Each structure stands twice: as C-alpha cells, then as structure tokens.
Amino acid sequence: MEEAIVLVKDLRKKFRTHKREAGLLASIKSLFIRKYVNIEALKGISFQIKKGEIIGFIGPNGAGKSTAIKVLSGLLFPDSGTVSCLGFNPWNERERYLSNVGVVFGQKTQLSWDIPPLDTYYFLKDVYEIPDADFKKRLNYMIKILEIKEIVKTPTRNLSLGERMRCELIAALLHNPTLVFLDEPTVGVDIIAKEAIREFILKLNKEQGTTFIITTHDMGDIEKLCKRIMIINHGEIVYDGSLQDLKQSYVKTKFIDIKFSEPQEFRFGNYDGKIISKTKIEMKIEVRAKYVNKIISWVLKNYKVADITVMNPPIEKIITQIYKK
Amino acid sequence: MRYIAAIKLGLKEILAYRFEVSFWGIIALMHLAVWYFVWSAVFGYAGTTVIRGFTFQQMMGYYIASIAVDHFTFTDVDQDITESVRTGTLFKDIIRPFNIFLTYISQNVGYKILVAITQGIPLALIAIFVVGIKTTPIHFVLFMVSLALAFLLKFSFAYLFGMAAFWLTKTGGLFRIKNGVQKFLAGAVMPLSLFPAGAQAVFAFLPFQYMTFVSVQILLQKYTIAESIIKILIQILWIVIFYAIVSYVWQKARKRFEVVGT
C-alpha cells in the first residue's frame, strides 16, 4: 500500500501557438508574419502518488490540469523532467504501461461513434486480453451500478452526454487498471448519475485498490472522493495535501446561523463580524474563527435563541481565495 | 487476439452502414456498364476486333477484374486519420496498448468482409458467366495473394497521406489529387499495356501498378507463374518501403499531436 506508483519530478511543458487578431487583413498578414507565443502549461511540477490514493487535481481554467494528465497518460511529451508511472516510462514502454492504465477525457469520446458501447467493450476485451469470466463479471457489475443496461446497446452517437459519460467510464475500467486518469468525468452529468459515478469510483478504489487521479470543477466530487488534493494554478502546484488541512489552514472565518425565539433587533456588541442576511427572527453572520466560541456565548446570554448552528464557509469559497492569488 | 478483435470491430462498424454499402455494389456495376459503352463505341468506331492486343471481350475481362481489385483494395484510412486528428479522437488509439497501424489495417480488413459480399460476389458472377473470364487454379491463388498485397500497399500509401493532417489544415484536395493520380497510374482507368513502351518502362519503377494492374494481369494469365511470383515479391518490397516511411513519419507526427489534436 505504501509504495509510490507515480513519481513526477520537475515536469515542464510548453506549448507554442501563434496569435492573431480577428479579421481578413489579419489573416492575410499572418500568412507572412507569425507571432509565436509560448504558453508554459506546466512550470516544473513534482509529486508522488501512492497505490490506492484518490487524488483530486483542481485549479482554474487553463491551469494545466489536463496537460498534466495528458503527459502522465503518454499522450503528450514533456519538455523536461522525469515521469515514472507503475515503474514505466509512459513513452518508451507504451504498450506495457497502457495495459495497466485507464483514461477518460470527459470532453472526448473513446467509444466507437456509430456502434453501441457494448461493441466497443467486446473490442476492448480482446485488446486488453480480459478473460471471459472476468469480463462478464465486471461488465455486469458496472452496468448494474451505473444503471445503463439498455443504454450500452444504443449507438454512441445517439447517447446524451451523461449517458455517454457513464459508458466512457466502463470503457476505461473494464480491464481493471491499476492507475486511472479521469479528466472531468462528471462534466454535464445530472445529480443522480454523479452520485452513481462517485459511488462506483469509491467502490473500485476500496475493493481493487485502484488509484485514481481526477480533475474536476465540482467540489462535490472532491469532498466525496478525494482525501488528497493538488491545486494547480498557472502551471504550478500551489497546494498538495489533505482537504481537511486545507480547510483548517485557510478557514479564517465561520458562519453562524441564529434563529431567535421571538423577533429581535440584533447588534454586534464589541465583536467584529459581518451580517450576511437578516430578518427579524433569523440571521446569518460571518465571524473570525478564533472568536466563534466567545461570540456564541455572548449571543446566548443577550438574546432569546431558539437554535444556533456554526458552519464552515463552503469549500468553493476557500478554493476561490487560493485561485485568486 | 487484439487484431482479430479489430477486424470484428471494423465489420461491426461497417454493418452500421449496410444500406450505404449495398450501394457500392451497384456503383461497381455502373462503372462496368460505363466502360462497356465506352469501349463498344471505340471498337465500333475503329472498325477492328483487336486493339493493342485486346479483343472486346478481353477488354471487358480487364475492366471487370480491375474494378473488382480497385473496389476491394479501396481504403479511406487517409480521411479516417484526418478526421480523428481534427476531432482529437485519435487520443483513444494512442492510449490503448496496440500498434495503431496494424489496428487500422485490421479494421479495414473487417470492412472488406462486407465489400467481398456486396461487390465481390456479383462481380465474380458476371466475370464467370457473362464475360467468361478463364483462369487456372494456380493463377487464381497467385491473384488472391497479390490482391491482398495490393490492398496492403494501397493502405500504407493512404496512411502516409493521412498523416499529412498533422501538418496541413485542409487535406481534402490533396487526397483527391492522390486518388486520381493513383487510380490512373495503377491501371484502374485504362490498361497500362495500352500506353507506349516508354511510359510503361517508367511505370515499372513506380509503386502504383502494384496496386491494381499487376493483380489483374496475374488473374488474366498475362504473366507466367514465375513472372507472377516476381511481381508479388516486388509488391512485398514496396510494402516494406512504405511501412518504413510510415513508421518514420509517425514518430514525427506523434509529437505534433499536441499542436493539432488536443
């Protein structure tokens, strides 16, 4: 359980693209003069991942998350740095490495477009040389928890986004890979399907010890799945640790919900705080975390209170603070 | 076996288009009809029964065989590659543990199974019962070998062109030119033996005649067995050459995937 199966050291990746203004004149100009710009998508990131971890890659748009996943899954070549996954170099030992890896890019499909996903699954069975019994068992199991018994028999091009996404997951996981990359696996998926996908990932992780690296913009995914998160911003890892620690070190304020037993006119006494919302009978305030206890006892002493709850700010708020740095 | 699986996948994919595919058979017959009328007119106008060593019946024999070979060796892997580069779905082939070139060939072989049924059977029936093509068992076997090789050669050539999509934004025009030139020089438009000796000498050094013409000549017993075997060996040589170029270009193309396909 304890050995690192992914070792990344000082990974860098630059993209060279050319920019031009809109318009006909600009297009003609760009035939002759091209301004190339280098985009440093990854500026030397390093990390290690142990077997059985579920890692959440989060960060704002364009941060470099997908780039990192593409490099690790062997799609892109890095400019420098070393990568070792499952003991392989993803580029030089491609076939042997990929036999143990599963990949989902939520934005693109890996299912054959004109035929039902089920036909792709039978193809993958032979590609990954999955024994008959294992194949049947896994397929039935996955179809059952993702609830797509009929869907897998429909041609891919006729599937809705959320239906397709569940089918994509099966395609990536049929061969029981040790290491799985999921790039936005819940994008465009409804709440029920999201729950199913999350349950499914957790189950595989628990039962098979599958290691997952997931990028997402959905904090629900993160809170449900990932013990450890890496926040990437501008091509750098700005936080690598547990979600719990992140909350503790970044949570400077807490929210307090108060219900009064009779209408009251509330005023902060000597304490600092912000009123978020307020009616005669109910209110929500934001206060410095340090003073929560004192404020509560002060409120209880001075007002007639029916109910009082303390809450952390939503994780989105914490993350936004970090993104803005 | 993963490549057998790719053949099956190819067959399943093409079966999704079975309606369209059944038209290909009709198109093949229409091609034949066009050439029938063209050459009837030419023979009638010339007022002879033999043109450059071909009787009318032999000419029809050539066309039916060359249409069969041309259709059977047809591949649009060049467009497939362009499309998967353009849409980025090529990623799915890169993340799977197989040789992409071999997988695409196998998928195309899967398509051929349907082509053999929808076009091979009607053309073969017409060839035997209407035109009256005759061949020997040994020539037929050699023909089948050279037909398979012609397909591999055409495929490798198309694959090479398909990779142009890694450098060019529009490939449609390029492919059309390629297809036209290839068809002509392969002898799918006109028997290459109708050309002057000088031109034929040049063709001998090009790969194109090994894509159609040579297979047809073998079937029609224009070559001795020994000559046929030599032609087959040259086909193999060309395939090896193209495969080497394909592998080399692929290494370069692969690195450009990020520019065009992600």
Ligand SMILES: Nc1ncnc2c1ncn2[C@@H]1O[C@H](COP(=O)(O)OP(=O)(O)OP(=O)(O)O)[C@@H](O)[C@H]1O
């Ligand atoms: N193939 C490419 N060619 C040029 N630039 C690219 C390419 N791929 C990514 N980039 C650029 O690199 C940066 C990182 O992109 P990346 O796709 O990794 O972001 P991301 O973190 O996945 O963002 P998102 O949350 O929007 O998916 C962006 O500025 C992007 O424009």
Ligand SMILES: [Mg+2]
């Ligand atoms: Mg992304």
